[in-house]
Amino acid sequence: MNVSGNVSxxxxxxxxxxxxxxxxxxxxxxxxxxxxxxAGLDLKYVLEANGSLSYKGVPLLSDSYREEAKQFAPLPMxxxxxxxxxxxxxxxxxxxxxxxxxxKDISGGVFEARIRAKYAFNRNVGILFGxxxxxxxxxxxDDDLKTEIAYGFNGVFAGLDVGF
Numbered sequence: 704m705n706v707s708g709n710v711s712x713x714x715x716x717x718x719x720x721x722x723x724x725x726x727x728x729x730x731x732x733x734x735x736x737x738x739x740x741x742a743g744l745d746l747k748y749v750l751e752a753n754g755s756l757s758y759k760g761v762p763l764l765s766d767s768y769r770e771e772a773k774q775f776a777p778l779p780m781x782x783x784x785x786x787x788x789x790x791x792x793x794x795x796x797x798x799x800x801x802x803x804x805x806x807k808d809i810s811g812g813v814f815e816a817r818i819r820a821k822y823a824f825n826r827n828v829g830i831l832f833g834x835x836x837x838x839x840x841x842x843x844x845d846d847d848l849k850t851e852i853a854y855g856f857n858g859v860f861a862g863l864d865v866g867f
Contacts, residue, residue, distance in 0.1 A: 708754030719743035738782035776806035
């Protein structure tokens with residue numbers, strides 16, 4: 704008797720941010736921004752399993768299973784963003800953002816902190832690089848699915864900064 708099987712779980716969850724920054728304090732070299740907005744949690748999990756039962760190389764039974772959890776949840780976001788200009792083109796900054804709330808059967812919370820450097824090509828466009836700390840937790844309380852999902856990322860990042 705031989706039993707074989709395969710299980711795969713794919714996570715295609717994405718986070719989107721739409722924010723408005725209000726300048727709370729600004730002088731020649733320093734600036735503090737307050738951020739308000741929404742974080743979009745685009746949750747998508749896919750579980751696929753298949754297996755077979757055979758006896759002496761002859762297949763007796765074979766079956767497969769697929770389940771998908773998919774939901775988009777807009778959640779409120781607040782944050783503080785502080786910058787200090789070292790020169791005309793270079794600046795250092797740190798940002799803390801908190802997302803939390805619930806939508807339909809999903810509740811979630813995210814804490815994000817960044818330390819970064821920025822090189823400004825001009826007034827509106829620059830490049831960013833630095834270190835990011837990201838912790839998130841999602842609770843799903845659907846009739847068919849009850850689970851808790853935790854996300855985390857600690858590492859370097861790079862990006863494009865565009866502002867008007």
